[in-house]
Amino acid sequence: MPMSKAAPIGDIFITLTGNTSILRSEHFSKMKDGAIVCNSGHFNVEIDIPALRKLSKSEKEVRNFVQEFTLRSGRRIHLLADGRLINLAAAEGHPASVMDMSFANQALSAEYLAKNRMGRGGSVVLENKVYPVPKDIDREIARLKLLSMGVIIDKLTPEQEKYLASWQEGT
Ligand SMILES: NC(=O)c1ccc[n+]([C@@H]2O[C@H](COP(=O)([O-])OP(=O)(O)OC[C@H]3O[C@@H](n4cnc5c(N)ncnc54)[C@H](O)[C@@H]3O)[C@@H](O)[C@H]2O)c1
Numbered sequence: 149m150p151m152s153k154a155a156p157i158g159d160i161f162i163t164l165t166g167n168t169s170i171l172r173s174e175h176f177s178k179m180k181d182g183a184i185v186c187n188s189g190h191f192n193v194e195i196d197i198p199a200l201r202k203l204s205k206s207e208k209e210v211r212n213f214v215q216e217f218t219l220r221s222g223r224r225i226h227l228l229a230d231g232r233l234i235n236l237a238a239a240e241g242h243p244a245s246v247m248d249m250s251f252a253n254q255a256l257s258a259e260y261l262a263k264n265r266m267g268r269g270g271s272v273v274l275e276n277k278v279y280p281v282p283k284d285i286d287r288e289i290a291r292l293k294l295l296s297m298g299v300i301i302d303k304l305t306p307e308q309e310k311y312l313a314s315w316q317e318g319t
Pocket residue numbers: 164165166167170188189190191233234235236241242290301302303304305308
């Protein structure tokens with residue numbers, strides 16, 4: 149569901165978009181007391197930590213990898229592992245429920261290579277070089293996964309589209 153709807157009802161928020169400012173002021177101010185936020189995407193910009201800090205009157209580390217921010221409203225938000233990749237910063241790996249999509253991409257890409265290497269009449273369509281996974285395959289896997297989970301997602305802001313298309317921040 150869109151973040152604006154999720155913010156007031158969620159207990160735990162995990163970002164993994166590879167994008168920036170997914171959780172930001174407008175969301176933190178709606179979250180329940182004790183909400184937990186963490187990130188598993190590429191870089192620690194998915195949770196706007198400076199904005200969280202700005203909304204807070206104090207912060208303290210309540211246990212390893214758990215930073216408690218007390219907002220001026222009195223509500224507390226717990227940030228895990230400084231917003232860095234949670235499974236790598238505070239644990240040890242990748243679950244099967246993530247790898248299923250990687251394997252689906254690999255299997256369908258292998259099928260694509262086998263089927264599209266030769267065109268009609270035996271001409272070579274794909275040369276021996278690296279190709280990105282065709283978008284149709286990537287999207288179809290994502291569509292099936294979301295369908296199986298009953299999930300509806302947010303639309304990108306212009307700022308997020310721009311960030312995704314550039315390499316100058318976060319590398
Ligand atoms: N923690 C790990 O171990 C680990 C492992 C692999 C990849 N990653 C990272 O996880 C991230 C996601 O990887 P992926 O392969 O799923 O990438 P992906 O590009 O296939 O998926 C990211 C998705 O996030 C969506 N998105 C972008 N902005 C959004 C927004 N504002 N709201 C909702 N959705 C939004 C995109 O539309 C896209 O569908 C990447 O940053 C990648 O580097 C982490």
